[in-house]
Amino acid sequence: MCALTLLAGCSKEPLTADPDVDMPAPKQSSFSQFRTTHAHDAKVPLRLEIEARVPAELSEVLAFYRRELGQRGWQEKPDDAVIAADRVQLAFVSPKGPAVLKLGRAKGETTVSLAQRNPEAAAKADVLPISGQARLIFGYLRPDVASLVINDQTIKIAGGENHPQTLDLPPGTYSYELRVSGLLVRTDTVTLASGEAWGLSDDKKPSQIY
Template sequence: MTTVRRAMRGPARWLLLLCGLALPAGDLGAASAGGWMPHPSPQTSAALTPADPDANMPVPKQHNFSSSNTTHVTGIEIPLRVGLEAHVQAQLGDVLAFYRTELAKRGWEEKPEGTVVAADHVQLAFASPKGPATLKLGRAKDETAVSLVQRNTEAAAKANFLPIAGQARLIFGYLAPDVASLVINDQTIKIAGGENHPQTLDLPPGTYSYALLVSGYRVRTDTITVAAGEAWSLTLDGDKKPDQIY
């Protein structure tokens, strides 16, 4: 399996996003004395076991694709958010059993809120030692797609990105000082602007339309959907969509 890692920076230096991308291995199988062997089908796969038993974000050995991403804030060593995406050649129920077992070993406590377990998709919430976490599973062709996210409460508090209880927090800024305003939820908020000067706004969960005004002119409109306990970055200097950073 080939692994490629890239680092990307947003327009404001206060946010650093590091992404790791693992490319699928294609149709090549493992070498053996008898020659090349194809990937086993989901029906004949062995019991799922972790590729790295000590990894904080486990993935089964039987995966044929995985990628990871980590969100950092400049000046804070620990990440705000860690994510894992994977495709596993196994039935959804087997992958669900794997993650319930492996995450429990790591001290993750499954929560009843928002639990969905259906034949073709799963969504679970956890309280992990570092903060809230979610697991989403879905079927894609003959594979099970995995999305695992862990948020770090300590890092969010240090960065002032932790929303007040029951609400979501928006973090936004504009490079040019004193020329822009954010219009959202019947509020018009003047943006001080400049590098490394993010502003924050707490909102109840929901879907909001917002607009960016520059020198009195509306230059961009979009929508954002937020849930309680989340933090989102609004990048107002370009066409980039909002990013969930916690």
């Protein structure tokens, strides 16, 4: 607490960012992590994501991102905005493709998730779903022994290295099963939004690819 709180209040250092990075996080972050998702043998990432925790009020972090992203040519889509006291979700159109900013609160800090997708790279990698739908990508190393059960369908997985299969579905939450030689090896749920692509695996939770 500031010693002069009663007289003048605490002066806080404004949140700042490195001006040369496309995916900013406040320099004052207590934690930040940058991730990229690539298709096999592709140099251009399908998806960029930064996660951070910032010891500042949600309103300050929101103002920071609106300023910094605006300076980078990102356009906010106000019709898709969700703004509450402890949660924010904003959609943007960035120079490289659609993006989403999510802010929350945890342990006295503001949590940040900023993700940007590259539709050109996704189209080249054949992970871009049909308009208005989402895409699942799945496979299995051993051929002709695995199957995916989802949305009242049982899909045989041809399998083999680097031979993924795809399935486009309407947005929603789906339960699914992965079976090998008739035996259940994984059951889980995946929540899909329009335009997204997710990978399914037998040994880990679904992961967003695009």
